[in-house]
Amino acid sequence: EAEVAQSPRYKITEKSQAVAFWCDPISGHATLYWYRQILGQGPELLVQFQDESVVDDSQLPKDRFSAERLKGVDSTLKIQPAELGDSAMYLCASSEGTSPLLEQYFGPGTRLTVT
Amino acid sequence: DAKTTQPNSMESNEEEPVHLPCNHSTISGTDYIHWYRQLPSQGPEYVIHGLTSNVNNRMASLAIAEDRKSSTLILHRATLRDAAVYYCILRDAFGNEKLTFGTGTRLTIIP
Numbered sequence: 579e580a581e582v583a584q585s586p587r588y589k590i591t592e593k594s595q596a597v598a599f600w601c602d603p604i605s606g607h608a609t610l611y612w613y614r615q616i617l618g619q620g621p622e623l624l625v626q627f628q629d630e631s632v633v634d635d636s637q638l639p640k641d642r643f644s645a646e647r648l649k650g651v652d653s654t655l656k657i658q659p660a661e662l663g664d665s666a667m668y669l670c671a672s673s674e675g676t677s678p679l680l681e682q683y684f685g686p687g688t689r690l691t692v693t
Numbered sequence: 694d695a696k697t698t699q700p701n702s703m704e705s706n707e708e709e710p711v712h713l714p715c716n717h718s719t720i721s722g723t724d725y726i727h728w729y730r731q732l733p734s735q736g737p738e739y740v741i742h743g744l745t746s747n748v749n750n751r752m753a754s755l756a757i758a759e760d761r762k763s764s765t766l767i768l769h770r771a772t773l774r775d776a777a778v779y780y781c782i783l784r785d786a787f788g789n790e791k792l793t794f795g796t797g798t799r800l801t802i803i804p
Binding site: 582611618619620621622623626634669671678679681682683684685686687 | 725734735736737738739742778780784785786788791792793794795796797
């Protein structure tokens, strides 16, 4: 069964350093999402791509976060500089399209700890 | 986005049915009811969704009240693997398609 791949699974970094996460969605899925999940809370959408275009980045802290999906396939989420409050699980998801009736498939996530 | 209300936690015995409630009193006519669950140390996974009629799939059943102001996710025979956080989410079929997670219900299965 096809899965969303993410790497690394765990990342420890010091505050003010740069960190990057990678996501490879299910083949053929045009829509890709990045979520952040703080411990004890549900995931929160950071950014949504349709192919290589950003559809929604209203919750992305653009002063330090950036996301790209250059060829409309895999994607990278970057934080620079990292802050203590960025410690969280970063989840990537993909779906066949943008319809709200379509299932989103999530990857295993990257757990970030900022020290 | 319309809001849902779920109990913070529930417990159930293994091999017994589990009924997870969700209240959504402000649901609109075009809101679908979606359920996702998140197993420990994993990303969320889709469980089921419905609009008005009850729905069944291999994982669970979804019972929707006639007035649509509440729904119940039914796991027919809980196993230890069903221990997870269950999220009830409303999504407008014709509006903003963003998945908005609340804090969900943490289900504990007792062996």
